[in-house]
Amino acid sequence: MTPKQSLFDVLDHKKVAIAPWVPFAGVHAGKLVGYNATEVLTNKDKLVKSLLEVNKLYKPNGQPVVFDLQLEAEILGCELVFADDGPPSVKTHPLEDIDTIPCECKLPTAEDGRLPIVLAAMREMKEKVGDTTALYGLICGPFTLASHLRGTNIFMDMYDDEDYVKSLLDYCLKVAKRMTDLFIEAGMDIIAVVDPLVSQISPDHFEEFLDAPFSALFKYIKEKGAYSSFFVCGDATKNIDVMCKTKPDSISVDENVDLAAAKKITDKHNIAIGGNIPLTSVMLHGTQEDNMKYVIDLVDKIEDTTNLIIAPGCDMPYDTPIENTIAITQAVTEPEVAHKILENYTVVVEDIYVELPDYASLKKPLIEVCTLDSLTCAACTYMMAAVNRVKEDYGDAIDVIEYKFTIKENIARFQKMGVTNLPAIYINGELKFSSIIPSNEELHKAIDEAKAKMK
Template sequence: MTPKQILLDVLNHKKVGVLPWVPFAGVHAGKLVGYNATEVLTNKDKLVKSLLEVNKLYKPNGQPIIFDLQLEAEILGCELFFSDNYPPAVKSHPLENVETIPCECNLPTATDGRLPVVLSAMKEMKEKVGNTTALYGLICGPFTLALHLRGTNIFMDMNNEEYIKSLLEYCLKVSERMSDLFIEAGMDIIAVVDPLVSQISPANFEKFLDIPFSNLFKHIKANGAYSSFFVCGDATKNIEVMCKTKPNSISVDENIDLVEAKKITDKYNIILSGNIPLTSTMLHGTQEDNMKYVIDLIDRIGDTSNLIIAPGCDMPYDTPIENAIAITQAVTQPEIARKILENYKAVTTDIYNKVPDYTSLEKPLIEVCTLDSTSCAACTYMMATVNQAKEDYGDTIDVIEHKFTLKENIARFKKMGVTNLPSIYINGELAFSSIIPSINELHQAIDKAFN
């Protein structure tokens, strides 16, 4: 049985003898062959060479072709900022100051933006490894795409039900078009990646997102592909409403308790995928740390049917190769991994990282704890809201971002008691946990800190 067939059997709820493994190696793929993120995301030959190296080293059951939630946004008029180690970030929003709906004549075509690079890479990968590896086409989900177009105003738009539903209807059509293009290019699974779903309540999900996502997953299924609903951040409250939209699988990150989430996904007979921590384990951990996480995860879950092992999101560019290989071995040869771990001892690095004396601050200090605002969409928009507040308050407040990708901040977060990302702390007190406030809500919290 091929690795691909094992994954497809799991998606069809068949019993298999080994768990499937899907490394979400986006820009990290370029690291394996010496290319930076921008090269991988703009050059077909470099992208394919990188993906083939992922396939060779990590022996995946499934793998994504590209992990870039800005493809659609770029085509629709958003300006992007490219960097060497991360996917591009959106830096402008064409609908930020105009409450309009784009024309359906602006739906993406195969010749728009960087789609020729991506579609060509998909077809070549299908030819070269498509018989043995299931291929994922990742598209930007309707809600995050609406945020790319409208900016953080989208959270105020929740009060304008007619407008936001119309905007989401347009974004759904974009998602359907992208899924069609990717399926035509040979993708077996369409992953609808919508990080910002974690930022809204279940009530607002049911009001605004249930219909778009339900229709999108029906559309993907009708066109002969499997679907995955990929969400980032603490989406615990939304797992059940996500299940009701009927994707084949749901992918979550380290903010989610996978054991508890699986109780819900099992109730709806939906596959659960995740959630190896990106930074503390994959980026900064040892080989043994990565093996240990996978083995412990398997043991905690117990019933490993309807389960795919995967990173919590796009793997960091600098993830050590040996760590991903260690995960491969833990998934494919768990008994050997258990033998290796018999004398395992966790190595703790308590890097000195002084936390301020908040009682003696001269002005309010806003600390934004992120995975990294240059690579995490929810972090990007939380940081954008805080930066807007900084412009409004000027020198009367201080703002700093603590990125979890930096090893010293792992120790800082432990001292601060940070449990969910992204979060905002004001004078050392948690103000917003894994939810992006409106600018008015943030103003109110800052004003309270002045008193």
């Protein structure tokens, strides 16, 4: 059996001896051959060379060709900011100040933006490794794409203008279907609908606004003969059940979700689930043994590998040590060897000292935004944007700081603060918003309440 077929068997809900392994090596692929993130995302030859190195080193059952949720946004008029060590972020939102819907003639074509590069890379990867490796085509989900176009206003619109939100999501669904067509024509086996902002809304809002477009999209993908995956970041625990009801073939979650508990829900719907190796504390900053142990413990905890895919929680950090990912590969493919290696292993916890602010002595409200990284994580981007927008209203009357989980010291900081889920907003040391992007009004109220307590 080929590695590809093993993954297909899981997506077909068949029992397999060993869970398939899908490293989400987006821009990290470039690190393997000395290219930065921008080079990988703008040059077909460099992208393919990087992907082939991933295939050789990490021996995946499946792999994405490009992990960039901004492809569609760029084509539709969003200005991007590129980086050397991460995917680009959205800088401008063309619908931020106008509540209109783009005309249907403005849908992506194979010649738009960076799609010629991406589609050519997909075809070449299909030719070179497609017989043994399942290839993922990642598209930006309707809700995150709507947020790219509308900005943080989309969250207020869900209360103030429901019809507009539904119309905008309907347009974004059309974009997603067009991208699906292009990617399947280029040879993609699995269409992953990546929508990190799903974790930032309630199940009620999901059912009201997102059930219809996602259900339609997964039905469309199936009719086109491809497998589907619903990819969400952040603490999506509350939405796992409603996500399942849209009938994807699989769901992928990150470290904010208890995968073993979530699998009990997805199993009821007979849907595969993938994840959720921690990106920073384990993959980026851990040892080989840490990575191996996480996978072994996860598989041992779940026991039944039916409907299970081993994968990172999201797009792997650019600087993830190669040896850590190879250790995961060994843990997946040779679990008995991994168990032997780990027999006498004890996790080493670094004692990193961090000093928290003296919250009782603050002269003005302090807003601490805890993120994975607002430049690379869409949910974190919009959480940070909501805070920056409020900062414009209050000016020097409040202080704002972002703590990124990608920085080792902040892992210790979050432990000391008691941060359990990302992104999150703390005001004067108190958790106010966790995995829910607040409206402008909600943030104002929380800040004003904090100010009142300080008098």
